[in-house]
Amino acid sequence: MTEPRSLMTLSDDVSVTSSTRVPLFGADLTRRQKATALGICSAESASQLFFEEGYDFVAIPLTTEDLKYRVESLAPTDKLAEFHEVEVGYYPNEFTNQVFGLASPWIELDSDDPLVVQRSSEVALREAEYAEYCGLQAVILFGPRNSTNSMQYGAVIMELLNKTNIINIFVRIDISNNEADYFSSWKVWQAIRTACDYHPRLHVALEMPIKESPPIELISRWYAEPIGVLIMSCLTFVANPKGYPVLGRKHKAILSLFLQLKPRLLLCDNDEPNRVGASPDYSIYLKHLIKTQPPPPVVEDFAEGYKDYLQIPLQPLSHDLENITYEVFERDPVKYAQYEQAIHAALADRPEDSVTRIAVVGAGRGPLVDCALRAAIQSGRTVDMIALEKNPNAFSMLVKRNREDWASKVTLVFGDMRQWRPDYKVDILVSELLGSMGDNELSPECLDGAQAVLDEETGISIPSSYVPFVTPIMSQKLWTEARKLGNGAFDRAYVVLMNAFDFIATDDEYRFQPLWAFHHPDRAAIQHVDNTHNKRHAHVRFQVSTPGVVHGFAGYFEATLYKDISLSILPTTMDVKSPDMFSWFPMYIPVQNPIYVPENSQLEFQMWRQTDGTKVWFEWAANSYTILRNGKHIELSSTRIHNPSGKVSYCDLS
Ligand SMILES: C[S@@+](CC[C@H](N)C(=O)[O-])C[C@H]1O[C@@H](n2cnc3c(N)ncnc32)[C@H](O)[C@@H]1O
Structure with missing residues (x-):
């Protein structure tokens, strides 16, 4: 065996880092391939x-x-x-x-x-x-x-x-x-x-x-x-x-x-x-x-050594991201190519002789500004570019880039997009505030505020919608990694490149179930102040035909950027919608007590997106049952509600 004696036990050390959607290389040099x-x-x-x-x-x-x-x-x-x-x-x-x-x-x-x-x-x-x-x-x-x-x-x-x-x-x-x-x-x-x-x-x-x-x-x-x-x-x-x-x-x-x-x-x-x-x-x-x-898929090649490595999801609204995090985002050419195509398509739908005002909100270090400027050149449209960012450190980078790369032609705005009220209207609002399950990094709440700047008649939001999906999974590795984290470990979801896992739902067509959707712009949302309109509840069912143990659920998302241009990390559509994109790993939503599911049983999962106006959190629960020949439901087991009242994990709206 190649392991040194000091690393003799086969279980790796507790593997969790905080705040990311993909690995931050160099975060843990002790991990071996x-x-x-x-x-x-x-x-x-x-x-x-x-x-x-x-x-x-x-x-x-x-x-x-x-x-x-x-x-x-x-x-x-x-x-x-x-x-x-x-x-x-x-x-x-x-x-x-x-x-x-x-x-x-x-x-x-x-x-x-x-x-x-x-x-x-x-x-x-x-x-x-x-x-x-x-x-x-x-x-x-x-x-x-x-x-x-x-x-x-x-x-x-x-x-x-x-x-x-x-x-x-x-x-x-x-x-x-x-x-x-x-x-x-x-x-x-x-x-x-x-x-x-x-x-x-x-x-x-x-x-x-x-x-x-x-x-x-x-x-x-x-x-x-x-x-x-x-x-x-x-x-x-x-x-x-x-x-x-x-x-x-x-x-x-x-x-x-x-x-x-x-x-x-x-x-x-x-x-x-x-x-x-x-x-x-x-x-x-x-x-x-x-x-x-054969060589591993691009995403695995990118993240070798981080398979089954639990990470706490990003909170880009309440935390200011570090330079290295932006650098990791920018390594994925596919995400930006999709955005560029979407902006290009939206510009092409605008009158030829018009000046289009594009605002990139949450611009980070500016890669989506680059995409918009390239799309403008390619589509032959005149644009008025605005870049808004609330992270003061990333904003300094935008100032530098504006002078060095954009000939000071981009209007820079420092601040929170939710409070941005300029005296002009924007035609295309571009943002990338998506988490591994779409809305879990508070894109809906941020865009509810930002959309006030959009032209009421013709304003376009890129993305225009997103949908989270879930499926039950069996994975001793992920479940035991979570357990090592101690108190509250089963009341939070993790971002993880899953490897040692299996899907439990056997019906190919219904293996991945959509939970809910968010659409932008959402004119009705402008009226709400308490955020209750962003609450959601989903109740989905899965068919299980072979025995297994459910250690939790895998979460994914699909987003429509503009018309048929999309992003997807859903296993069934990712290769068609955004092949080789590696910006997001799936979510692992654990259950505290594994659920044994015999052959020919049913599994139900419920998830709530909750908010009290100051924070947003997710609660979830699952139960299994069989249906007898006479149609009677026999309950097999059910879990507690995980993360009730957001006591363990939540996203801060402040
Ligand atoms: C996921 S990063 C995307 C950065 C960049 N657009 C990219 O694609 O590489 C989201 C960015 O949005 C910013 N952000 C999040 N919420 C914001 C808000 N309410 N107002 C302004 N910026 C926000 C974060 O600071 C972060 O820079």
């Missing part, structure tokens, strides 16, 4: 050879069969005590930090026989303690054979975790061991990790299928789980015409998906008589496969 590691099951005597063959780690049995014989001969009252010399399979050596321990395969923590459970627990605990003593990264135990005893198995694992300090426990589970119920092994894992209260040192050692290929829904469920190692049998490989081991098309596709998680790949069954190829052939092939994976 992980790479896929290759390992192989080995006896201690052969491990050196495997390192020479290019493997990054080995998994070694901690004890020998002699231990089994002794345990079988013990009387019920005998103690296991220390290992005898012949029973020890591994001694610490210079490769210790590249070794995983394999627990005895013959122990049965889920047996129906209490004595077997007791003996097995003793052995498992001794082995885990020994592995920890040796300084190994993790110990891998076989998962329960008897799925009805998963809770009992979980109780023993919890004891191991409680009695050890740093060793990671990997539970070996076959991705699909039951064709009648593909999700049965996932349900076993779900029972164990729930029994262990999502312990940060508990991971799954997931066994890839050897022959059959499970459905994609199951693969993507597992993708969202904390995979400590991905176990591949050498028997999964087939010989190519030259006799070298390769993977078939389906296995290659499954592996390619998991490779995005940069897993530890562990080859086993390498001593089976009917396997193909020699040991280095596997590592050469797998390394080639890893190297030839």
Whole structure:
């Protein structure tokens, strides 16, 4: 393994930074970019050879069969005590930090026989303690054979975790061991990790299928789980015409998906008589496969190292943003290209010989002013440019840019757009005050005030509308990251580039549900003083056909800038509306208690956009139920209201 000893536990440090929509690079230099590691099951005597063959780690049995014989001969009252010399399979050596321990395969923590459970627990605990003593990264135990005893198995694992300090426990589970119920092994894992209260040192050692290929829904469920190692049998490989081991098309596709998680790949069954190829052939092939994976999407490339990293959303109204934040905004060419196109289209709709007054409100360091000026040149229209900003630091930058780049032709206004009342009217009001769910950075409230300057007949707002969308997700990673943040962590939403997660809603057409909309200009809004017109409530339903656990909801937005020119971070439309745009990561809206949803159940989500005139906040809740054949609704579970009265998180209107 590549991690230094000081970073031995697999769980990263609490990862949260404040105030951003995308990562601020340099904010945390300690974060490492992980790479896929290759390992192989080995006896201690052969491990050196495997390192020479290019493997990054080995998994070694901690004890020998002699231990089994002794345990079988013990009387019920005998103690296991220390290992005898012949029973020890591994001694610490210079490769210790590249070794995983394999627990005895013959122990049965889920047996129906209490004595077997007791003996097995003793052995498992001794082995885990020994592995920890040796300084190994993790110990891998076989998962329960008897799925009805998963809770009992979980109780023993919890004891191991409680009695050890740093060793990671990997539970070996076959991705699909039951064709009648593909999700049965996932349900076993779900029972164990729930029994262990999502312990940060508990991971799954997931066994890839050897022959059959499970459905994609199951693969993507597992993708969202904390995979400590991905176990591949050498028997999964087939010989190519030259006799070298390769993977078939389906296995290659499954592996390619998991490779995005940069897993530890562990080859086993390498001593089976009917396997193909020699040991280095596997590592050469797998390394080639890893190297030839398609490049990640632009957004992931931009934010590598920040996947699943929780960030507090920006509050550009009540906080003055820093230079670096503006710099990060300006790295996304797509957002500005869309705005430029929208301004161009709006100008083209104006009479040819008119002078169009354009105001960029919340101009920051001026990139949208550049867009408007370029659009004016391209459309051959004469414009009168105004740039307004309330951040005094960014305003200084506008002053400098006006002199150096805009020949002092731009009228600069310092102040809050909500109170701006010039003695002229504006034709096009351009703003970018959008959050990951559209209205969550208070664009509606700011534009309600600013729109007073718009020409009442012909005034245009860019954007003209925006809509937030949500969908339920399963993600142990995001949920446990939130939990680490302590009090109030489940009463706020986070901006995050989600990676280890899965969608729970199975109906493609209704997977992402719109919550509400805001339109600008909104003439009715000018009349309101208490902001109640910006309250919203949505109640949406999702169909669930495969079992899962809801750890929260993912939030997205779509915005119409002008006519058919839009911005979107919604997975179903982003590639068409604003491909490769990376200005906004989705929101993670957590629930405090994960909601188990069985197959063929329904999930409801409610969200409220609340305001008391001084602040705006969001509240949310969810519930699940099934519908019986006779149409009766059976309630399964429901959450509390999160963030009631905005007690934990809110956006200040002052
Ligand atoms: C998300 S940034 C966009 C900056 C720039 N237009 C861009 O696209 O790179 C929003 C800007 O609006 C400013 N802002 C927010 N609320 C404002 C208000 N009520 N009045 C004036 N400026 C505001 C913030 O200070 C910030 O500079």
